[in-house]
Amino acid sequence: MxxxxxxxxxxxxxxxxxxxxxxxxxxxxxxxxxxxxxxxxxxxxxxxxxxxxxxxxxxxxxxxxxxxxxxxxxxxxxxxxxxxxxxxxxxxxxxxxxxxxxxxxxxxRLSGELGADVWPSLPEADKERVLAEIGETIAEVQRAPVGPLGQIEPGWNVFMRRQIDGCRARHARLGLPQKFLDGFDDLLRDAVALTALDGSPVILTGEYIPENFLLSRGTAGWHLAGLFDFGDVMTGRGEYDLLGPSAFMTAGMPRRVRSLFEGFGYSAADVTPDLKRRLMALMLLHRASDPLRHFCIEGWQQKATDLHELQDLLWPI
Missing domain, CATH: 3.30.200.20 (Phosphorylase Kinase; domain 1)
Structure with missing residues (x-):
């Protein structure tokens, strides 16, 4: 039996x-x-x-x-x-x-090679192409009607307030250096306004990372072939889904960042200090946020002295 x-x-x-x-x-x-x-x-x-x-x-x-x-x-x-x-x-x-x-x-079951297995060895041109396609996919998902997904709890505003309440303690526990923690008071004071919905909530996966997509190789190089694992889907502010690729894939390289953002629909002119500050807030408030273990910029802790320099390091355009 x-x-x-x-x-x-x-x-x-x-x-x-x-x-x-x-x-x-x-x-x-x-x-x-x-x-x-x-x-x-x-x-x-x-x-x-x-x-x-x-x-x-x-x-x-x-x-x-x-x-x-x-x-x-x-x-x-x-x-x-x-x-x-x-x-x-x-x-x-x-x-x-x-x-x-x-x-x-x-x-x-989708066909293709797991992104986590392939991504590290891709030529730079292929990485930029894939990041552009990820940006396009994020935008396409967010144009779809939310339908019943809009009933998933907690809603965006409640979720953000919970994340704000536990943000400093979480990152202190995870070992974020004090020089970055020193900037939390200013950022968290404005976090509710920074992360507020700027329109209707959109579908978010929260995890556009190499472990959750498949790649295939064609005559022109590697391309995005499939997306899976939707267990953390929620609805909220669209820029939240730029954070996974920003942490795990763009590595603070201007051309990679530009490829991701242009695919999403943002030009270089859209990437203002205000946008970077909002992205920094969202990054630290992400449910899986763990800069020490996730940021793929070598030596980033030494290259930035505070959160302002860190946001310029992450999004250098």
Whole structure:
């Protein structure tokens, strides 16, 4: 008899259980069989947050623990809302269900090379092209109607106020040098106004990073081929989604930054000190913000003496 999925009260207890795939693979196979789906070439994806198994070359099963049900709601809603509304390939839901209180999705598997595997070795021209395509994709996603995603809680203003309240303590705990923490009072004092919606909220993934997209190589070089992992989708101010590429990919290089921003629809003239200050605030307030471990500019802690210099280092145009 197939075992049941256990109950977990926190992610700390769930994570080691998840890492031992032998604990849950038989249940995943049973779910697939229950829907008449073959599991001919199973492959466990070790990274990420949930239980993710490729059944074969065409389908992926993603199982969400009850404590991460919000991610299931976001992923299911985002895939449904964006299907057919953007040019870039995204997974298509084939089956959804629930097992022992754990919701799951089966969706199509995209083709391409994982960005995290390919990005470091790409020629610079290809990196600039991919960043432009990421900017275009962000803008395209944000032109789609938010639909039911607008009901995801917390809403933008509540989310921002929570982030503001915990911002200094978070970054002090993560080890951000004092010279940057010294600028937090001024920035956080203005953060509500800086991050306020400038129109209707738009769809945000919060994670346009190499781990969440696929690349393919054509005659003209490497291109963006697919986007996946929509578990953190919310709605809010559009510039929030420029932060992932800015932290992990642009490396403070003017041509890369310009490629990303122009793809998004911002010219060099749009990148004013006010915009940089807003981006700096959003960067520090991002739910995954961790400059010491995420900023890909070598020696950035020595190159900048305060937040003003840091924002010019991140967005040097």
């Amino acid at each position: 197939t075992a049941s999925l256990p109950a977990f009260t926190d992610y700390e207890s769930f994570s080691p259980w998840r890492a031992d795939a032998a604990q849950w693979l038989p249940i995943a196979h049973d779910i697939a069989r229950g829907h008449g789906l073959a599991c001919t070439a199973p492959h466990v994806f070790a990274t990420g947050t949930n239980l993710v198994l490729a059944l074969d070359e065409n389908l992926i099963l993603k199982i969400f623990p009850p404590l991460l049900r919000d991610q299931f709601v976001s992923e299911r809603g985002a895939l449904a809302q964006l299907q057919g509304r953007i040019r870039l390939a995204i997974p298509e839901i084939v089956v959804e269900g629930e097992r022992d209180g754990w919701p799951y999705l089966v969706f199509t």
